[in-house]
Amino acid sequence: MSSRSGSTREYETSSQSRGHSASPPVPESSETESEGLIFYHMDLYGSKERFDIFPEELSGREDRSLGDTRRESVLSSEKVQCSQEIGYDMEKEVAELAKMYGLDEDKEKELELLGGRVEMESRWPPARTKKAGSQGSTYNASKSSTSVKDQSQSTKQQGLPGEASQDEDQSKTRADDEVESNRWSREGLRSGGMSDEWNSQAVSEEQEEEEEEEVANVFCSTCKIPIRAFDKLFGEHKDHEVTQLPNALESEKEEIHKNIFLQAAVTMVDRLEEFLKQEVNLELSTLPDFEERVIDFSEVEQLMNSINAIPAPCAPVINPQAPNAATGTSLRVCWGLFSDDTVEGYQLCYKPVSNERHGDERAEHTLKVRETYCTITNLLPNTQYEFWVSALNASGISPPSERAVYVTAPSPPIIKSKKIRSCENAALVCWESGDINPVDSYTVELYKLTDEPNDDTVTESIVGIPNCEVLIHLQPTQRYHICVRAQNLGGSSERSEPVLIHTTGTCFYLNEDTAHPLLAILDDGFTISCDELENPECDLPVYDNSFTRCIAILGSLIPFPGKHYWEVEVEEDTEYRTGVAFENTPRHGHLGANNSSWCMRHIITPSRHKYEFLHSGMTPDIRITIPPTRIGILLDYENCRLSFFNADIAQHLYTFNSRFQHYVHPCFALETPGILRIRTGITTPPWTALL
Amino acid sequence: MALKQVSSNKCFEGFQKVFEHDSAELKCKMKFGIYLPPKAETGKCPVLYWLSGLTCTEQNFITKAGFQQAAAEHGLIVVAPDTSPRGCNVEGEDESWDFGTGAGFYVNATEDPWKTNYRMYSYIKDELPKLINANFPTDSERMSIFGHSMGGHGALILALKNPGKYKSVSAFAPICNPIQCQWGKKAFGGYLGPDTSKWEAYDATQLVKAYSGPRLDILIDQGKDDQFLSAGQLLPDNFIAACTEQKIPVVFRLQQGYDHSYFFIATFINDHIKHHAKYLNA
Numbered sequence: 001m002s003s004r005s006g007s008t009r010e011y012e013t014s015s016q017s018r019g020h021s022a023s024p025p026v027p028e029s030s031e032t033e034s035e036g037l038i039f040y041h042m043d044l045y046g047s048k049e050r051f052d053i054f055p056e057e058l059s060g061r062e063d064r065s066l067g068d069t070r071r072e073s074v075l076s077s078e079k080v081q082c083s084q085e086i087g088y089d090m091e092k093e094v095a096e097l098a099k100m101y102g103l104d105e106d107k108e109k110e111l112e113l114l115g116g117r118v119e120m121e122s123r124w125p126p127a128r129t130k131k132a133g134s135q136g137s138t139y140n141a142s143k144s145s146t147s148v149k150d151q152s153q154s155t156k157q158q159g160l161p162g163e164a165s166q167d168e169d170q171s172k173t174r175a176d177d178e179v180e181s182n183r184w185s186r187e188g189l190r191s192g193g194m195s196d197e198w199n200s201q202a203v204s205e206e207q208e209e210e211e212e213e214e215v216a217n218v219f220c221s222t223c224k225i226p227i228r229a230f231d232k233l234f235g236e237h238k239d240h241e242v243t244q245l246p247n248a249l250e251s252e253k254e255e256i257h258k259n260i261f262l263q264a265a266v267t268m269v270d271r272l273e274e275f276l277k278q279e280v281n282l283e284l285s286t287l288p289d290f291e292e293r294v295i296d297f298s299e300v301e302q303l304m305n306s307i308n309a310i311p312a313p314c315a316p317v318i319n320p321q322a323p324n325a326a327t328g329t330s331l332r333v334c335w336g337l338f339s340d341d342t343v344e345g346y347q348l349c350y351k352p353v354s355n356e357r358h359g360d361e362r363a364e365h366t367l368k369v370r371e372t373y374c375t376i377t378n379l380l381p382n383t384q385y386e387f388w389v390s391a392l393n394a395s396g397i398s399p400p401s402e403r404a405v406y407v408t409a410p411s412p413p414i415i416k417s418k419k420i421r422s423c424e425n426a427a428l429v430c431w432e433s434g435d436i437n438p439v440d441s442y443t444v445e446l447y448k449l450t451d452e453p454n455d456d457t458v459t460e461s462i463v464g465i466p467n468c469e470v471l472i473h474l475q476p477t478q479r480y481h482i483c484v485r486a487q488n489l490g491g492s493s494e495r496s497e498p499v500l501i502h503t504t505g506t507c508f509y510l511n512e513d514t515a516h517p518l519l520a521i522l523d524d525g526f527t528i529s530c531d532e533l534e535n536p537e538c539d540l541p542v543y544d545n546s547f548t549r550c551i552a553i554l555g556s557l558i559p560f561p562g563k564h565y566w567e568v569e570v571e572e573d574t575e576y577r578t579g580v581a582f583e584n585t586p587r588h589g590h591l592g593a594n595n596s597s598w599c600m601r602h603i604i605t606p607s608r609h610k611y612e613f614l615h616s617g618m619t620p621d622i623r624i625t626i627p628p629t630r631i632g633i634l635l636d637y638e639n640c641r642l643s644f645f646n647a648d649i650a651q652h653l654y655t656f657n658s659r660f661q662h663y664v665h666p667c668f669a670l671e672t673p674g675i676l677r678i679r680t681g682i683t684t685p686p687w688t689a690l691l
Numbered sequence: 692m693a694l695k696q697v698s699s700n701k702c703f704e705g706f707q708k709v710f711e712h713d714s715a716e717l718k719c720k721m722k723f724g725i726y727l728p729p730k731a732e733t734g735k736c737p738v739l740y741w742l743s744g745l746t747c748t749e750q751n752f753i754t755k756a757g758f759q760q761a762a763a764e765h766g767l768i769v770v771a772p773d774t775s776p777r778g779c780n781v782e783g784e785d786e787s788w789d790f791g792t793g794a795g796f797y798v799n800a801t802e803d804p805w806k807t808n809y810r811m812y813s814y815i816k817d818e819l820p821k822l823i824n825a826n827f828p829t830d831s832e833r834m835s836i837f838g839h840s841m842g843g844h845g846a847l848i849l850a851l852k853n854p855g856k857y858k859s860v861s862a863f864a865p866i867c868n869p870i871q872c873q874w875g876k877k878a879f880g881g882y883l884g885p886d887t888s889k890w891e892a893y894d895a896t897q898l899v900k901a902y903s904g905p906r907l908d909i910l911i912d913q914g915k916d917d918q919f920l921s922a923g924q925l926l927p928d929n930f931i932a933a934c935t936e937q938k939i940p941v942v943f944r945l946q947q948g949y950d951h952s953y954f955f956i957a958t959f960i961n962d963h964i965k966h967h968a969k970y971l972n973a
Contacts, residue, residue, distance in 0.1 A: 256706070621915065621945035625934040651908055651940045652966070687969065 020522040020608055042174040072398045192201035204654070218244060225267055234658070241603070266297055313341030313391035313398040316372070321406045326490035328381035334373040335389045341398070343391045345370045353405060360361045362661060368392075382410040382435035382488055410439045410486035410493040417499045418525060423506040424476040424561045424683075430469035431484050431496065439486040444470050445495060447481040462485075473502045477683070505682040506564035516547040518672065526678040528553055530670040552669035555678070559663045564635040566666065566685040567649060570602070572627050574674035577601045577614070580635060580642060581663040591669050593617045599667060600631065600644045600657050613644070622654060634688045635664065643688065650687040695827050697722060703763035704729040704793050705887075706856075707753055712822060716814040717776040718807060723819065724753040725827065737833035737971035739964075741771045742815065744840030745874075746793045749773045752839075755953035759796060761964035764796055767971060771822055772815065774841070776808040790878055796869075797845030800882035809882060814871045816849060835967040838957055839863040840919070841874070847895035847909075847930075849890035854904020858970040861910040861963045862957050867930035868896040896926070900934045909934070909941040910966045912959045914949030 014194065101527030220227045220242050318335040327331040333350075339342055351364040362445045367374060369389075391398040421428045433439060446460040462470060474480060480504050483495040501507075509523055510528070520529050530551050547553070558564050568578045577591045579599030585591070592599040592614025601612040601619075609627045616649035623647075632647035642656040668676055697709040717846045727839040730736055739762070741752050752771040753756070762769045775784075775795035781804050784791030795811035813880040824831045838846040843865025850860035869875020870890045877891040892895040911927065919925055927943060934941045949955040 306852050516912075517819075588964070621947065623941070623943040625931055625941040625943075626938055647904060649908070649940050651942065653942060687973070 001258075003673050010483050014415055029371065036164070065158055067255050078451045080376060092208050105350065127575070150394050160622070223267060225264075225271070235346035238540055242434050248486070252389065265300065290624070295616075303569065310342050310393065310395050313337070313393055314339045316346065316389050316391050316401050318387055318389050318401040318404040318623040320404055321331075321490065324491060326407065327410045328409045328411055328493055330375055330377040331379060331385065331387075331408055332373060333387050333389075333404075333406060336372060337391060341391065342393045344390075344393045347390045347392055347397060348374050348376075348387065348397055350376060350385050350387045352380070353386050360514050379408050381493070382437050382439060382486070382490075383408050391612060407488060407490040409490040410488050411435050412484050412493045412496040412562045413421060413442065413484045414481070415496050415499050417482055418469065419556070421508050421556050421560075422474070422497060422501050422503060423558070423562070423564055425474060425562060426471065426560045427474055427480075427482070427503070428559060429472065429482055429499070431485075431678050432468060434493065434496075435486070439488045439493075441465055441487045442470075443485045443492065444472065445470065445483045445485070447483075447498070448475075449479040449481060455552055474501070476503050478503050502681060503679065505684065506558060506560075506566060508556045508558055508566075510678070511545075511554045511556055511665070513545045514547060514550040515550075516549075516553065516669075519547075519551050519553055521553070522675075524609045526680070527675055528668055528678075529675040530668065530673050532673060533671075545587065545589050547669075549588055550577070550669050551671070552577070552667060554585075555661050555666035555668070558635065558664050561637050563638065565682055565688065566633055567679040567682060568631045568633065569677040569679065570631070570670065571674055572609075572629060572631055573604060573672070575601075575603050575671035575674065576674075577667075577669040577671065578631065578633070578676070579614075579644075580633075580660075581667040582662055582664055590618075598658065598671075599668060600654065601671075602627070603671065611653070613656065615656060615658065621656065624653060628649070632688065633666070634684065635666075637663075645688060647685070650685070652688075694822070696802030700758045702726070702748065705759065706730065707759060707764050709749060709753075710908045712875075714814060714818060716810045716818045717779075719776045721773055721776070721814075722749045723773065724749040724769075724771040725823070726753065726759055726762050726769040727827065728766050728768065730829050731768060735742065735828045736766050736768045736831040737830050737835070737965050738768045738820070739768060739971065740788050740815065740819075740836045740846075742797060742838030742845040743750060743771065744838070744842045745774070747774050747842075748790050748793070751953065753758045755957065758960045758964060761961045761968075764867070765964060765968035765972060767964065767968060768823075768829060770819065772819055773776060775811060777809040779909065781805060781808060786902075790881055791875055793879060794841065794842060794873075796878040796882060796893070797848065798879070798882050801889070802882055805882050807936050811845075815845065816853065818931050824860050827963070833858060835859040835883065835969045835971055836961055836966065837861040838865070840925075841866055843867075843911075844869060844875075844895060848893055849896055850907065851895060851898035852892075852900050854902070855908075859908055859967045861966055862912075863886060863921065863926075863959070864913050864925055864951055866925055867896070867929075868894060868926040870894045870897070871926055871929065872924045896930045896933050899930065899937055899939055902937060907939055908966075908970070909939065910963060911941060911943045912955075913943065913945050914951060914955045915945050915947050916949060917951040919951055919954075934970070944957075 029119065047588040064310045098290045127248065169652070183553075205526070218227055220467070221239065222239075253691040314337075316335045316337045318333070322334065324335075333348065335346070335348075347366045349364060349367050354363075365376075367376075376385075384405050385406055386403045388400045388401045388403045390481060413431040413434050415431040419430055429444070431442075441463070442465040443466060445458045446462075447457070450460045460472075462472065462636055472482070479500065481500055483497040483498045485495050486493040509525060512521060515521060518530055518532065520531070521527070522529060533551070568576075570576055579591065579597065581591060581597035581599075585596040586594060589597075591597045592601060593616075595616045596613045599613075603610045603612070611624050612623055613622065626646060627644035628648065628651075630647040631653075632645035634643040634645070636643070636661055639664040641655050641657055645651060646653060666678075668675060668678065694710045694712050697711050699706055699708045701707075705726060707724065707726050709722055709724050711720055712720045713719075722740065726939070728736060741758075742878060743749075743757075745754050749771050751779060752757060774793050775791070778791065781791070783804075788794065795809055797811045798809070800806045800809035819937070820831075820834065823829055835858055836846045836849055837860060838844075840863070844861030845865070846860050846862050846869070847865055850857045862897045866872060866874060869879060870887060875890070875894070879887075879893065883889045883893070911930075913920060913927055920927075931943055933939075944959075946955065949958065
């Protein structure tokens with residue numbers, strides 16, 4: 001049920017600091033509602049005390065029947081107590097009443113009093129009666145009016161329950177008359193309490209009357225009042241149905257209906273009239289004055305017809321988003337009710353947060369919920385939603401709570417598996433967000449695969465990654481699964497599809513946007529082909545980053561220190577260039593013709609194969625008797641070397657000794673129609689070691 | 692066989708020594724240089740044989756080439772014999788610098804008066820390794836050979852005529868095709884007689900054509916400014932063409948600006964040491 005959270009602070013504070021007399025913390029918006037509605041002023045029953053809507057003790061429980069039996073039992077004790085009060089002096093009465101009305105902090109007393117002290121309103125100014133039915137009935141908010149002399153009953157502010165001022169006044173005037181106070185509790189206002197209140201009230205009235213007489217011990221079903229057995233025999237109730245009081249009470253409990261109230265009110269007024277007209281042996285400071293006239297209850301009836309005899313609730317308080325309350329498509333929203341209002345359900349509204357001034361009204365959703373929590377599904381990931389909730393009961397709907405913003409968890413990112421670079425010791429992984437809106441950070445999870453099946457434990461996590469890429473250090477000759485999750489305030493996304501990384505050797509991919517227009521990349525992503533050489537400087541569409549003269553392409557940067565090895569497969573009759581280049585190698589130039597690239601070149605002359613090892617346009621004069629078809633390339637950042645091998649026969653061909661100031665890209669070019677296949681992920685062969 | 696140490700100098704934590712012995716093949720006293728790397732003190736090492744060129748003795752290589760550092764690093768014993776028998780008093784042996792003394796051409800002479808002493812092929816192939824293996828901490832299974840000029844020719848023919856004996860072979864400015872060049876014709880004519888068919892057995896280019904055996908990996912460095920290259924004495928193209936045809940792996944490097952001297956050798960000796968170490972230490 002409703003929970004006491006911080007949001008009820010204001011209520012508790014107000015009741016504590018000002019007792020029950022200050023303005024109750026009813027939400028502003030409820031004022032208009034409450035005016036027309038539900039707070040009957042107690043004058044109808046004679047009880048003027050009004051408790052705080054939110055007494056500390058009582059949470060907003062809806063079980064009103066609890067009070068019934070308690071009231072019954074308390075009532076009997078109260079009877080005794082009240083009878084003793086007659087004759088006390090005024091001051092003491094005031095103090096007593098103050099306590100009874102909960103003006104101090106005595107909660108127990110409050111409960112006790114709530115238990116059903118029925119206060120007889122000895123003074124019933126017709127004016128007030130009339131006003132009871134009107135919207136204008138209000139209570140005087142000021143607690144200060146403790147002076148009891150003033151009999152005039154101004155209209156009481158309806159939204160001020162718990163005000164004791166007028167009540168005080170009236171009760172004090174009746175101090176001598178004071179027998180019992182029937183506290184019309186809030187519970188009484190809600191469903192279920194009314195008839196009981198009435199019952200106890202009626203009983204206590206009877207008690208009052210019968211201070212001097214007998215206790216009412218039967219119940220007239222016809223008139224719906226308890227009466228003395230004597231009355232049954234001899235009074236107006238002669239011909240009426242009577243039942244035993246306890247039975248009657250039970251039956252009355254079942255009749256929680258405004259007409260009963262009305263009837264009771266009417267009857268009570270009549271009785272009151274009767275009572276007051278009787279000669280009673282009571283000391284009154286002033287004479288009660290009951291103007292006999294017809295009391296028009298039509299307005300009351302009308303009022304009652306419009307409501308269910310209980311007030312509409314106060315606004316609930318919506319909780320901020322709790323951790324783990326969100327998934328990518330759902331949110332668990334919680335709220336609380338910090339009043340004793342009777343609530344039958346809640347209405348939860350939400351819509352996505354948008355930047356438009358006039359939000360898309362169609363995007364607003366409404367749900368009816370019975371509990372104080374709800375899980376909303378079918379939401380968009382990484383999206384903020386505004387939630388607000390109202391409480392409902394038979395009388396209507398509360399004002400909406402404040403709006404809380406919840407955010408769904410993000411979608412899992414998507415790893416760019418074709419763009420992964422790795423070597424024996426490290427990997428560079430990049431991905432893209434699964435959502436359009438930005439997320440807060442990413443988390444990368446590593447699973448080192450072992451031979452045991454289902455070994456799915458994360459071996460390492462890297463959190464707080466701000467961008468969509470990460471460099472991870474790994475062990476050689478291992479297999480890893482790598483996943484990425486996105487994080488936002490709502491929590492963590494599901495993990496992305498994993499990628500598998502074998503740290504067997506260096507892996508890179510081809511940078512398509514550097515490819516010369518005549519160079520095609522085949523489907524495997526690692527084979528390049530050239531079909532024709534015509535117009536190498538033609539008008540084919542060119543990217544800013546692509547080669548224009550040399551029919552070349554760059555591989556991705558190899559950003560890891562140490563040694564890296566890969567192989568290039570060619571046909572014997574393919575003329576090619578292959579090696580490494582800096583990122584800024586001129587796209588209008590040829591590989592090896594400048595100082596930003598190094599490559600091995602194979603061309604065929606009429607007499608023989610010719611091999612060049614080009615850098616800055618220069619090459620040593622080298623003859624190779626066996627044309628390699630599988631070229632091994634060893635890039636050694638550490639020892640400043642770039643070596644070429646005939647991998648088929650482990651023959652070293654040539655080594656550039658050059659300090660690489662930057663990381664380099666592998667580069668490949670074709671000079672005749674043909675294909676060139678690149679192989680990566682190869683462990684560096686031992687025969688390359690000794691150089 | 693008794694070895695007499697002639698000299699010993701510590702070098703790169705190893706020792707460059709010279710020994711002398713009585714050669715049965717050559718019927719005279721012969722000296723050789725031997726570098727023992729630091730590793731040889733504690734274990735067996737592979738052996739790399741160096742064959743020097745015309746006019747050289749056992750001294751040129753060990754004093755001029757600067758190989759000891761690389762040899763020490765890779766743990767190789769390097770043996771550098773003399774280029775011909777000495778003090779045999781064969782008539783005519785000192786008449787020219789490119790025939791006779793200091794110009795053994797690594798053949799077994801069949802002609803008089805040379806055939807008694809001038810058996811450098813057998814000396815290098817059999818006697819010397821036996822002597823070295825008996826007297827030094829060698830791994831007798833691991834042997835390689837290289838040389839310069841005439842020694843290059845010698846290294847090539849020994850490797851080609853003895854498949855599997857040497858793990859690797861390399862050469863500096865070798866005489867690749869002696870039967871086609873002046874030096875070769877003079878030497879083979881004198882040592883082997885006029886029958887040129889007998890010369891082919893000692894011609895690398897010829898031997899390649901008939902080679903069958905474990906795959907070789909031949910590294911050749913040639914100074915581009917080598918006067919003998921331009922004089923047509925060396926003829927590497929012939930050798931390369933033959934190797935290309937026979938699919939014998941060769942990397943031939945023509946080194947711009949370098950001549951035929953030990954300065955050229957010193958420049959590239961490390962590459963050769965590493966080339967051999969790759970196979971000897973594998």
